Amino acid sequence: MKVLLSCSHVKCFAFHKKAGGKEAAVIGCEISTRTFDLGEKIVQVVDVSGFLDAHTSPQLEKTLSSLVEGGNYSLILDLKGLDYINSASLGLLMGIAKRVRAKGGDLKLVNLSEKINKILTILGFSKVLKVFDQTKEALASFK
Amino acid sequence: MIEQRKEEKVHLKVPGQGVYLNLVRKVIVDLAEKMGFPEEEVGKIEMAVDEACSNVVQHAYTEAKDIELKGGFFSRRKEDVERPIDLRVKIDSEKIEVIVTDRGERFDVKGYEPPDLDKYLAGMSVGGLGVYVIKTFMDEVDWTHKPGVGNILVMTKYLKSE
Numbered sequence: 001m002k003v004l005l006s007c008s009h010v011k012c013f014a015f016h017k018k019a020g021g022k023e024a025a026v027i028g029c030e031i032s033t034r035t036f037d038l039g040e041k042i043v044q045v046v047d048v049s050g051f052l053d054a055h056t057s058p059q060l061e062k063t064l065s066s067l068v069e070g071g072n073y074s075l076i077l078d079l080k081g082l083d084y085i086n087s088a089s090l091g092l093l094m095g096i097a098k099r100v101r102a103k104g105g106d107l108k109l110v111n112l113s114e115k116i117n118k119i120l121t122i123l124g125f126s127k128v129l130k131v132f133d134q135t136k137e138a139l140a141s142f143k
Numbered sequence: 144m145i146e147q148r149k150e151e152k153v154h155l156k157v158p159g160q161g162v163y164l165n166l167v168r169k170v171i172v173d174l175a176e177k178m179g180f181p182e183e184e185v186g187k188i189e190m191a192v193d194e195a196c197s198n199v200v201q202h203a204y205t206e207a208k209d210i211e212l213k214g215g216f217f218s219r220r221k222e223d224v225e226r227p228i229d230l231r232v233k234i235d236s237e238k239i240e241v242i243v244t245d246r247g248e249r250f251d252v253k254g255y256e257p258p259d260l261d262k263y264l265a266g267m268s269v270g271g272l273g274v275y276v277i278k279t280f281m282d283e284v285d286w287t288h289k290p291g292v293g294n295i296l297v298m299t300k301y302l303k304s305e
Contacts, residue, residue, distance in 0.1 A: 028165065053168075054197040055161030084168065086193055087272040095269040115186050122187075122279075123272070128264045 008033045010059065028056040029082075031063050036139060043074040043142050045135060049081030052089040060089065064096045073105025076138045080111035090125050097129055106130065108138045153232040161200050167230060168193050171241070178234055178302060187280035188239065188300050194273040195243040195296055196228050238282075238301045246293035250286055 009032045029050030036043045044067050052060060067075060077093065079085075097107040108130045112120065120126040132138040155170055157163040171192045175185045231242040257275055258268075278284050283299040 028162075051165060051168075053161070053164045053193060054200055055164055084189070084193075086190065086197060087276050088197070091269040091272065094264075094267045098267040098269075115182070118183055119186065119190065123276070124260050124264050128267060 010063065028053075029059065031060060033063065033067070038139065038143055041074050041142050042072065043076060043139055044072045045076045045078055045139075047078045047080070049079075051084035052082065053084065053086045054088060057086065057089045057092060061092050064092070068096065068099050073100040073103040074142050075100060075105065075107045076110060076135060077107060078110050078135055079113070079116060082113065082116055085116055085119065087123070090120070090123065093129060094125070106142075108132060108141065110135050110138045150233055150235045153234070155230040155232070156227050159200050159226045159228050161197075163228060164193060164196055164200065167196050167228060170230075171232070174232060174234060175239060175300075178239060180239075180300070180302060184300065188241075191277045191280040191298055192230070192241055192243070194276045195241075195245075195298065196230070198273060199226065199228050199243065199245045199247070201247075237303070238299055241298045243296045243298070244293055245296065249288045250294045250296075 009030070011027050011030050027050060029048060029052060032047040034045040034047070036045060046060075046063060046067070048060060050056065064075070075096070093107060093109075100107055109120075110132045111134065112131060117126070117131070120129070120131070130138075130141070132141065153170070153174065155167065157166060168189050172185055172189050175188045180188065226246050229244040231244075233240040233242075255274060257278065258271065260275075263272075277296075277298060281298040282301050283297075285297045287295045287297075289295060
C-alpha cells in the first residue's frame with residue numbers, strides 16, 4: 001500500500017523583471033517533494049518542472065542533498081514538465097545516485113520527455129540511471 | 144522556415160549571469176527551428192550553446208586582481224569583473240555558426256582529452272562533460288585564443304549533416 005505522508009514545494013526564480021511598474025518573476029524550475037510510505041520503505045518523490053541549467057541546478061542539488069543527509073536513500077525524480085537539463089545537472093544526478101546506492105538505496109527517474117530521454121540516451125546516462133515511464137512503476141520497484 | 148540566400152547575423156550580448164542562460168537558449172532554439180533543423184538537432188544545438196555560455200558564466204565574475212591597500216601594499220584578491228555572454232550567430236541556407244567569446248583563462252584545446260564515456264559512467268563521475276557535449280553535438284568546433292580578447296569558440300552545425 002502506498003501512503004502519501006507529506007509534501008513540500010520550492011520555486012526557483014530565473015528572472016525578475018518589472019512589468020507595469022511591478023516586480024514580476026519568471027519561474028526557472030519548481031521542485032516539490034512527496035513522501036510515500038511503502039510499509040517497509042519510505043520513498044521520497046521529487047517532482048521537477050521547468051528547466052535545469054547552471055542557474056537553477058543548485059536548488060535541486062540543495063533539495064536532493066538535504067534528503068540524502070536526512071537519511072533518505074530511496075529517491076524518485078519525477079521529471080514531468082522538465083524542458084531542459086544541462087550536463088552538470090546530469091552529473092548531479094549521477095553523484096546523488098552514487099551516494100544513495102552506497103547506502104543500499106537508489107535514485108530512479110520517471111516521466112522523461114522524449115527530448116530529455118534522447119539526451120540521456122545519447123550521452124549514455126540511461127545505461128546507469130534507472131528510468132521508468134510512471135511514478136507507480138518506480139515506487140513498485142522499491143518494494 | 145527562414146528563406147535565406149545570403150548570410151544573416153544575430154548578435155546577442157547579455158550580462159554574464161546564470162539568469163540569462165534561458166534567454167540565450169530561447170534565441171538559439173528559435174533560430175535553429177526556423178532554419179528547419181529537426182527537433183533532435185535543435186536540442187543538441189541548444190545544449191552545446193548552453194554548455195559554452197555556462198562556462199562563460201562560471202568564469203564571469205571573479206578574477207584574481209592586485210588590490211592596492213593603504214601604505215602602498217598590495218593584496219591579491221578575487222574581484223567581481225563584468226564579463227558579458229557575447230554570442231554571435233551566423234545563419235545561411237546550409238548551416239548555423241555560433242561564436243562564443245569567453246574572456247576567462249586560456250582554454251588549452253590541444254591538452255583536452257575526451258572522457259572515455261563508458262569508464263566515466265561506470266565510475267559514476269560527476270561533471271566535466273561540457274566540452275564533450277559541445278564537441279559531440281556540433282559538426283565542427285574550433286577554439287582559438289586571442290591575447291586581449293580571450294577564448295573564441297566557433298561551433299557549426301550543418302542542416303543536412305545527417
